Amino acid sequence: MIARLFALVIKEFLAIWRDPRSRAVLFGPPLIQLFLFAYAATYDIENARLAVLNEDRSRESRELVARFTASRGFEPVRRLTHVRQIAPTIDRQDAMAVLHIGPTFAADLKSGNTAQVQIIVDGRRSNSALVLLGYAGEIVTGYASDMAAENDQPGPPAELVTRAWFNPQLESRWFIVPGLVGTLTLVVTTVVAGLSVARERELGTFDQLLVTPLRPLEIFVGKTVPALAIGVIEGAFIVLAAIWWFEVPLRGSHLLLALSLVLFLLSATGVGLMISAFARTQQQAIVGSFLFLMPAVILSGFATPVDNMPDFVQALTYANPLRYMLVILRGLFLQDLPGDLVVQQLWPMAIIAVVTGAVAVWLFRHRLA
Structure with missing residues (x-):
């Protein structure tokens, strides 16, 4: 048994090393995350x-x-x-x-x-x-x-x-739990969407799917709906847990919260399908998903304020849907954020959803190998 396990471990290392994209994933993400943590993850408050x-x-x-x-x-x-x-x-x-x-x-x-x-x-x-x-x-x-x-x-x-x-006792739970609604749903939705096409490629069925009468846009919708449904269900569960178990007040509109969550998950699904279209295997899809998720969480303001980051890092946060969702979540939970301020955070997420979705459809049509 030990010999079989050793042979399997060697085979997995060789499989990763022989693939250029896997090698890039091994060395690229640690360097990127090193710089992101060094510049963005700071608890010092200046200015x-x-x-x-x-x-x-x-x-x-x-x-x-x-x-x-x-x-x-x-x-x-x-x-x-x-x-x-x-x-x-x-x-x-x-x-x-x-x-x-x-x-x-x-x-x-x-x-x-x-x-x-x-x-x-x-x-x-x-x-x-x-x-x-x-x-x-x-x-x-x-x-x-x-x-x-x-x-x-x-x-x-x-x-x-x-x-x-908005938080008279300055309880950290009131700050963290609303952010988990966006962070955890982003992780699940991105990974589920990221595995969808990669799984078909690995099994050899994605090319067969492309020759069916289904158009690339229809394939995109079919891949989006399951990930979106899973994300909405999990988001609703976390919201209920935040209110009833952690006793975090939800002072804003429930309808605005639901609309924001759906639009946020659409943008996350678009990112996941882009990753899945590039990935050849499910392993690459998982690694690629976390390559996106780690910087997304760091650059969202979940743990450290975006205002404390250097200017060039702040510019990167505008392409991060989680940044806008956290503003909505904390505003609706603690403040009863007005509708016009919610809309200011919704339209950037809508742009991200449209752009990532269009790129994913284009990748489907061109059958990236």
């Missing part, structure tokens, strides 16, 4: 977008704002003039945090009362929000100590009041 509402406009308040803007952790992107501007700024993700200084800040400092400063962070990104709150706490604590020493006061005259929107 987080900060909006400032300074209702006091005194020397003391301007000095506190200057400490925030001089910090590496924050980058001022907007000056607000009214409290009503805070909600739209956070809702549309124009800023990751809002620094709010009340109109009595300097007066409270001079009178010896506690001067409160509020910072509002986007709780949909719980990990980033926790880091930003730590940065803000250090800045305010340093400012308070300096002011206490300057005014010869026994204790710090200012304290920070924090509030996280």
Whole structure:
């Protein structure tokens, strides 16, 4: 038995090494993933977008704002003039945090009362929000100590009041579980679609399928429907588990969520069929699928914010359907994302679905060997 197992292992190594595409898969993906992890997978937060509402406009308040803007952790992107501007700024993700200084800040400092400063962070990104709150706490604590020493006061005259929107307790589960709806369905749908044509090629039946009266577009639809159905069923199961088992609130429209999931899975199926059309064997199809899936997850914002990635890496994320789906999922679960903002994420996925589907149909027609 041991001799048979050894011979089988040698045969598999030789089969992989003799095929040029298999050799490329052995060396190409590790190098690509090395660079992707090095540049994209970072938990450091630098230049987080900060909006400032300074209702006091005194020397003391301007000095506190200057400490925030001089910090590496924050980058001022907007000056607000009214409290009503805070909600739209956070809702549309124009800023990751809002620094709010009340109109009595300097007066409270001079009178010896506690001067409160509020910072509002986007709780949909719980990990980033926790880091930003730590940065803000250090800045305010340093400012308070300096002011206490300057005014010869026994204790710090200012304290920070924090509030996280959409995820008040900053539970990581609320951040991760909605993302799993997109990530896991992407994996299953891509692999199922990727194996469909490769399996037929390996069995020698795909050429027979092409000579039937079925047109390439009909073959594409026939290959798409099973993968799409499996993905929708799994997505629905994960959504129900998120709501009933993990107790993550679903505040948005169920209809928008279903529409978004179907369109997202169509784009994933197109990618899987493209991979399957190129692959000669099921083994290559599986490896090719994971060659796409690993960068797709890294570049989606699932674990680390896209804003923290270098510009050239961010440009790659626009071709990733999971990037748009995660915005929709976290927005509908935690925020009740408005329909117009959902549409802004839907049309890029529609373009990806059309392009990948057209390429897959073209590959079917030309019978890539």
